[in-house]
Amino acid sequence: MNTILVQDPARPVEAVRLRAVGDGGPILRVNNLEVTYYTDSGRAKALDDVSFTLNSGEKLGMVGESGSGKSTLALAMMRMIKAPGRIEGGSVVVGGGDLMTLDAESMRKARLSRIAYIPQGAMNSLNPVTRIGAQMVDAVKSHLPREGRAAIEARCKRALQSVDLDPGVYRMYAHELSGGMKQRVCIAIGILLDPHVIIADEPTSALDVVTQRQVMETIDNVQKAINAAVILIGHDMGLMAQFVDKVAVMYAGRLVEVSTVREMFTDPKHPYSQALISSLPSLGNKGVFQGIPGLAPSLLRLPSGCAFHPRCASAMPHCTTIRPEPQVLPGGRRVTCHLYDGEA
Ligand SMILES: Nc1ncnc2c1ncn2[C@@H]1O[C@H](COP(=O)(O)OP(=O)(O)OP(=O)(O)O)[C@@H](O)[C@H]1O
Numbered sequence: 001m002n003t004i005l006v007q008d009p010a011r012p013v014e015a016v017r018l019r020a021v022g023d024g025g026p027i028l029r030v031n032n033l034e035v036t037y038y039t040d041s042g043r044a045k046a047l048d049d050v051s052f053t054l055n056s057g058e059k060l061g062m063v064g065e066s067g068s069g070k071s072t073l074a075l076a077m078m079r080m081i082k083a084p085g086r087i088e089g090g091s092v093v094v095g096g097g098d099l100m101t102l103d104a105e106s107m108r109k110a111r112l113s114r115i116a117y118i119p120q121g122a123m124n125s126l127n128p129v130t131r132i133g134a135q136m137v138d139a140v141k142s143h144l145p146r147e148g149r150a151a152i153e154a155r156c157k158r159a160l161q162s163v164d165l166d167p168g169v170y171r172m173y174a175h176e177l178s179g180g181m182k183q184r185v186c187i188a189i190g191i192l193l194d195p196h197v198i199i200a201d202e203p204t205s206a207l208d209v210v211t212q213r214q215v216m217e218t219i220d221n222v223q224k225a226i227n228a229a230v231i232l233i234g235h236d237m238g239l240m241a242q243f244v245d246k247v248a249v250m251y252a253g254r255l256v257e258v259s260t261v262r263e264m265f266t267d268p269k270h271p272y273s274q275a276l277i278s279s280l281p282s283l284g285n286k287g288v289f290q291g292i293p294g295l296a297p298s299l300l301r302l303p304s305g306c307a308f309h310p311r312c313a314s315a316m317p318h319c320t321t322i323r324p325e326p327q328v329l330p331g332g333r334r335v336t337c338h339l340y341d342g343e344a
Contacts, residue, residue, distance in 0.1 A: 026053035026055050026229075027054060027094065027095055027196050027197065027229050028093070028094055028197050028229050029053045029091070029093040030050060030051055030052050030077065030090070030091075030092050030093075031051050031090055031092075031093070032049050032051055032089060032090040033047050033049075033051070033073070033076055033077075033087070033089070033090035033091075033092065034047055034048060034050075034087070034088040034089040035047035035069075035072050035073075035076050035081055035086065035087055035088065035253075036085070036086055036088055037084050037085045037299075038083075038086065039300070042300045043300070044298075044299035045299060046069045046085070046253050046299060047069050047072055047073055047076055047253050048252075048253040049254065049326070050069075050073060050090070050253075050254070050255050051090075051255070051326065052248055052255060052258050052334070054197070054229040054231070054246075055229065056196070056227045056228070056229055057223070057224070057228070058229050058230075058245050058246065059220075059223065059229075059230040059231075059232065059243060059244040059245050060230070060232070060244060060245070060246045060247070060248055061232050061234065061237075061240035061241075061243075061244035061246070061247045061248070061261070062231055062234075062248050062250065063233075063234065063235065063237055063247060063248070063250070063276065064249055064250030064251055065251075065296045066235075066296070067296055067299070068251055068252060069250050069253040069254075070233045070250055071120060071201055071233065072085070072253075073233075074117055074119075074199045074201050075117075076090075076092075077092050077115065077117075077197075077199065078111060078115065078117045078199070079099060079100070079102075080117070087100070094110070094114045094196050094197055095196045099114075108142075109143060112139060112143060112190075112192065112193050112195060113143055113194075113195060114195055114196050114197070115196065115197040115199070116190040116191065116193075116195040116197070116199070117190070117198075117201070118186050118187060118189075118190045118198070118199070118200040118201065118203060119201050120201040120205070120233075121202075121205075121206075122183070122186040122201075122203075123174075123182035123183045123185070123186055123206075124182075126174040126182060126186070127174070128173065128174050129173070131170070131171055131172065131173060132160075132169055132170055132171075132172055132174065132177075133153065133156055133170035133171060136156040136160075136170070136185075136188070136189055136192065137149075137152050137153070137156060139189055139192055140152045140155060140156065140192055140193070143193055144193075153170070155192060156188075156192065157170055159188040159189070159191055159192050160185070162191065162221070162222050162225060163184040163187050163188045163191075163218050163221075163222060164184065164218060165181060165184050165185065165188065169181065169185065178211075179207050179211060180207055180211035180214055180215055183204075183207065183211075183215050184215065184218055187200070187203070187215075187218055187219060187222060191222050191226060191228075195228055196228055196229065197228060197229045197230075197231070198223065198228050198229070198230045198231070199230075199233070200219060200231070200232050200233065201233045202233055202234050203215055203216075203219065203234075204234065204236070204239065205234075212236075212239060216232075216239060216242070219232070219243070220243055230244075232244060237277070237280055238280055240261075241261055241265055244261055245260065246258060246259065246260055246261060247259060247260075247261050247264040249264075249270060249272060249273045249276065251272050251296075251307060251308055252296065252297055252302060252307040252308070253299060254307070255326065255336065256270045256272055256273065256308070256335070256337065257269055257270040257272075257333070257334065257335050257336070257337075258333065258334040259273075259333045259334075263333060265277060269329070269337065269339075269340065270308075270335050270336065270337045271312045271313060271337065271339070272292070272308050272311075272312070275292040275311075275313075279292060293311050294310055297310075303320075304321060305318070305320045305321045305323055305324075306320075306322075306323060306324050306338065314339055316338060316339075319338050322338070324336050324337050324338045324341075327340060327343070329343055330343070
């Protein structure tokens with residue numbers, strides 16, 4: 001793989017980054033990621049053999065019912081899983097290097113500069129007694145200790161402007177901002193060091209529909225500006241459909257389907273994806289909405305075979321005993337379902 005130096009003359013040497021280019025390959029490769037929570041009630045495998053890739057500039061929507069493992073995936077990619085959870089295998093390769101093999105200090109540096117995470121509820125975690133600017137400066141300083149005060153302030157104000165906030169927000173406190181503005185501050189913090197990959201966990205929850213759209217547009221704009229790969233975690237398939245390129249569907253810790261957004265909405269392959277899509281309201285669907293029968297299983301007591309089989313309208317006898325493996329269908333879609341055995 002070739003690498004080139006991407007140098008911004010306005011930035012000091014510390015801010016210069018190596019971007020992997022030339023091979024046209026993915027900027028992010030997640031391979032066989034496994035996470036288990038060791039609870040008093042037993043082992044919960046929250047991520048089971050999760051693999052996917054993303055190119056620079058690509059946006060992936062990660063959907064699935066509550067408890068399916070979406071946040072665990074984000075935390076595992078950031079190496080922020082805490083006890084009783086444990087990352088038990090897999091790699092997260094960003095721009096050529098595997099984050100899982102970095103020592104603690106290198107991983108600390110990689111966070112924000114190579115991979116940024118905007119956690120669920122981030123806007124409510126802004127420090128109420130510290131000005132927004134000071135919080136942004138702290139984030140930059142921990143990565144670029146030799147960058148001068150004026151340069152850091154300019155960097156922070158640029159980031160605020162790139163999320164359509166007035167640079168004056170730098171001097172404000174969180175309580176002076178609306179929910180949408182706070183969420184945009186969190187996005188600005190996420191892009192301070194132009195990461196290769198941005199993960200936003202439910203960035204629009206607790207916002208009204210107009211603000212949700214504005215926040216999604218903001219993510220879209222900043223993502224285009226820095227050509228990052230973006231993972232958007234969320235429940236709202238409809239909102240997601242308007243902004244992402246690919247959709248990944250999680251069920252009980254496994255990725256059951258990864259397709260382009262068009263394929264997912266016009267021809268979902270996995271019966272769980274089909275159920276998710278048919279539960280969405282649409283202008284054409286004036287009948288009764290199809291719910292998904294049953295409940296998501298407890299990870300402590302997963303059904304045998306395919307974990308979805310008790311709720312699956314297309315289940316076959318062997319689905320109850322044989323676990324399906326992910327397969328890549330012609331055209332590149334990934335599906336984990338026995339219905340497609342032999343089609344890969
Ligand atoms: N701290 C923890 N201790 C024990 N088990 C946990 C812990 N955190 C998560 N889990 C287990 O991992 C599973 C996945 O949780 P996770 O938060 O990743 O799901 P999610 O898809 O992000 O849900 P939501 O949409 O509600 O945020 C849960 O069902 C739970 O069994």
